[in-house]
Amino acid sequence: MNNGVRREFSAGGVLVRPEDDRWEFAAIRPGGRPAGLWALPKGQIQEGETGETAALREVAEETGAVGHSLGKLGDIRYWFNWKGERIFKIVSFFLIEYETGDIGVIDEEFRHEVADVQWLPLDDAAALLAYKGEREMAELAVARLAARDS
Numbered sequence: 685m686n687n688g689v690r691r692e693f694s695a696g697g698v699l700v701r702p703e704d705d706r707w708e709f710a711a712i713r714p715g716g717r718p719a720g721l722w723a724l725p726k727g728q729i730q731e732g733e734t735g736e737t738a739a740l741r742e743v744a745e746e747t748g749a750v751g752h753s754l755g756k757l758g759d760i761r762y763w764f765n766w767k768g769e770r771i772f773k774i775v776s777f778f779l780i781e782y783e784t785g786d787i788g789v790i791d792e793e794f795r796h797e798v799a800d801v802q803w804l805p806l807d808d809a810a811a812l813l814a815y816k817g818e819r820e821m822a823e824l825a826v827a828r829l830a831a832r833d834s
């Protein structure tokens with residue numbers, strides 16, 4: 685019994701790569717959003733997927749780059765209203781290390797979802813990302829990578 689509350693589950697990734705002695709992350713500008721609004725790639729978990737496989741798929745679809753998971757960073761939980769219905773959403777984020785692919789070269793079927801993709805300095809993510817929960821995930825990625833690199 686869900687007490688009339690609809691729940692949605694999504695997954696996303698902080699896709700990172702080393703560049704000139706620092707880490708960069710892949711940021712997207714969602715379609716229809718103003719220039720300078722940066723977000724992390726994410727989307728709904730499909731039937732039969734784990735959060736991790738959904739995150740890897742969404743990162744590839746929305747950035748054009750493929751990576752491997754370095755593990756879960758955390759969850760963002762929030763409420764939103766859609767057409768008069770109150771929905772509780774959980775988005776699980778994973779740290780993903782770049783392997784291959786050209787960022788911004790994405791399939792036509794996902795072009796409407798993503799207006800732009802850029803590599804940006806991970807240390808600047810807290811200032812660049814538009815959403816508080818995603819800024820927190822980027823900060824967790826910085827800490828995870830710093831611990832791994834030390």
